[in-house]
Amino acid sequence: MPKRRVPVRCVIALATVLVSLPCLSPTLLAAKPSRPNFIVIVCDDMGFSDLGCYGGEIDTPNLDRLASSGLRFVDFHNNAKCSETRASLMTGLWHQQSKNLKKPGNATIAEVLKPAGYRTLMSGKWHLAGEPPERGFDRYFGFLGGCINFFTGNDWGSGENLMRLDRNVFDVPDDFYSTDAITDYAIDFLNEGESDDRPFFLYLAHNAPHFPLHAPEEDIAKYRGRYRVGWDEIRRRRYQRLQELGIADETWNLSDRDSKVESWDSLTAKEREFLEPMMEVYAAMVDRLDQNIGRLIDHLESTGQLNNTLIFFFSDNGACPYQRLKGDMLVPGSGDSDIAYDARWANMCNTPLRNYKQYAHHGGTLTPMIAHWPNGIQDTGGLNHFPSHLVDIMPTLVELAGATYPTQRNGQDVFPMEGVSLAATLQGKETSRQRKPIYWEFANNHAVRDGNWKLVAERTKDWELYDISRDRCETNNIIEQYPDVAKRLAKSYDQWAKRVGAKTHAKCLNSSPSNQSQLFNLDKLLRDPQ
Structure with missing residues (x-):
């Protein structure tokens, strides 16, 4: 084959480029990858082993997918309570330092990332002092309180409409279901920035699977009969699955069933008929949550943003043991029902741990935590054992964003961050397992x-x-x-x-015992009317 002659003009052009290389900016020669987007997804009152990738029997293919192509943390902790968790997440401080944002001396993640060039978006449950637009968020959709009717959006305690779109009262449409709507607006907010080359921070705070037990009928139908074997058998199966997944080794001893909870076999047929649907609806709520996270993942993929987006997913506390019931409707599911499961199913959802929401034992604080970031996480599908806490999220995002954590806000000194950055451990560079208490x-x-x-x-x-x-x-x-x-x-x-x-x-x-009941009185509740 004859050799091709290189035109003289090409030789001259190449020589010109080579001569000019030393003059080029080092930034152009070694362009850094763009800063990551951040999505922090918080679910509400979910047990440690509810997800499929943490041993559960609930169908969670989308979160399982994030886990298989990301990291599962097995020693990540929250504050064991809704608003207190959100306070530490938002500020990087212990919740007592801000009193759930009621006190000065704190800055939110949004207030730190916004000056660093990030779009700041939130959809979902706020449950802190003030409102998100007052604390650095460019866009907000959600509810300001701690618990709502999933179908009407009304606050569970007061019955008020605390739904907001930015600073305005949001009138709930007839086809509303909060898990769907929270995701809808999150995706809408992302779409609004399609032509904006700034990275984004999205705080996605779902209320599922917090009580009341509300879910669409088509989702509930998937779980009819799945819990007929009862909590003792499901606990055994979950523990076995945790061992198969490598999460629970010989150091994870299955805790005893809570001493105040009966064995499933000891229940009457009427008691089982009352208790079984609670877990069916709860599972449907987790399932619907997973479906919506799948919608968000699909959107990120379709817009080419998934690979450079760091996603965190975790629960604000462990499973909730406190029975809730308003009115006399004992069947969960519809928007007319107003009921929660109690410690009986919560004990199972927290397999293999002790205690529940509000407690400082692991049943209250240890949460499944998934981190997904294709551009940054190398050990995909692995388990991360670094002991970590919500206060670590702020320093992690500050480091990865190249942001500056403020020393003052509104003329007030800001407390320094209390956590440690997880950036190194996310990227497989952690050399020490020691950290601050x-x-x-x-x-x-x-x-x-x-x-x-x-x-x-x-x-x-x-x-x-x-x-x-x-x-x-x-x-x-x-x-x-x-x-x-x-x-x-x-x-x-x-x-x-x-x-x-x-x-x-x-x-x-020297305090008083809690006056919150953790069990339905089945004898009284199911007693035949005289």
């Missing part, structure tokens, strides 16, 4: 975690000590064997409590 205190339940040691107490009760590296489910209290460790951690906790405005151990010990 993690603390909890809500409703007099309190704890401190330092390394593998955790000191924890329920309200009105004394300290318990656990070695988390050997007893992840807090089943063997070893405080008598290690009194010096307990003393050191107790001192650390009280010092922290005094610094941030939390209750000391002595105050928690």
